[in-house]
Amino acid sequence: MDTDLLKTFLEVSRTRHFGRAAEALYLTQSAVSFRIRQLENQLGVSLFTRHRNNIRLTTAGERLLPYAESLMSTWQAAKKEVAHTTRHNEFSIGASASLWECMLSGWLARLYHQHDGMQFEARIAQRQSLVKQLHERQLDLLITTEAPKMDEFASQLLGSFSLALYCSSPETSKVGLNYLRLEWGPDFQQHESGLLAHDDVPMLTTSSAKIAQRLLPELKGCTWLPVQWAKERTNLYTVTDSPVLSRPLYAIWLQNSDKQNAIKEILRMSVLS
Template structure:
């Protein structure tokens, strides 16, 4: 039995809506429908009646519900117990490539110095993927500039960092440079659009600050970089007519995480020093 099928069945039975179940599971609606069909084919029965937006459990679905809840509970307990034996002192931290390059790698060095008995996993991925991993207990801690609005998460504001436009040549204006888009999250794009000409199409889009930095000179470009990080690099020059933007930095973890004590202890070591 594929536990993902049972998890999808439970989410549809909870929401009574394929679209909302898809959002909660970070899947497409067609993927949710396909999983339910797979489960129905395995059991040889229909689990839901579907009449437009009115989705109800069939008698067979009602019968399956307590078994599915018990099976998933047992599976989660087994995973937690088995993982606990090898991961008691291991903590996985997820963030975007640019945050790791500009801030978190230095923070990780300080964590190793302060917590010699810990083992860390530094995971790089897009924010949406990391939120899903956190929700599914595959990740312990997420560092992000945009806090997800989900009730089961705890969040802590760690501070703010400043972004400005930088290039590889001094005293240039935005109009003289090609734009390189370094991804800082969906809500940052609103500020980005307002501060750049509407026809300024990026010649490069990347989630890596180091890649963006490498191509500034080759592409006669400019990009948004953290000011504290950029000032330590002699090859970067601020764009003459650039403004600055303040961005928040959050730590996110599950409210019922069994790593809460370790997480709160780690967060005493500042990231933005």
């Protein structure tokens, strides 16, 4: 289907005049008539009734109209999306909500200062979804707490950060506190086992550190938060009888990514500074 034919059909149906349609499309009136005849020949129906200056859509034309509008809208969206993905100064980074909130938002701000002209997309999703997007080339870089498990991925250890168990009251032990699960990856679950009874469940499960922090006093809860992030906030206190845990942080990307140079430049900026 030639989209120019649909565009011409829509303009004639809007103006109900071949001459005005020709002016709007910067065409001659004969070119507009020719395009409409081409479209009618392809469809095997007449689309307009022509009686001097009285031009009306036929029943077939009326039925084609919503499809033509939808097809042109889809075509415009497709052109915009394709052009969007071919801009070499765009770069998409994916991570969990907790990582963006606790350490990556500041890193992204520093990236903007260092890489003038770059356009970043900060994508929030579960790790499994982000790995799939990375594999399908819908994502350029993944920041996560777990090492890659696929050979086609390259990775760089960015460092590590500390997690401690926090609550909203000072000098509180974990006995009697409700556990709020802030997701730090599947392999972190082994560290949570000591906080829950065999048949117990967390009162809250979330991927947002801000939500977990907000609900600590209301739920009389405790949750694992990054130590450095928690120090910058008020009314957060470490649970007295809990350890401090270390978590690694990895950058992961496709080995054959066409943005290797941009990845190397971006990773020069320390995430954990």
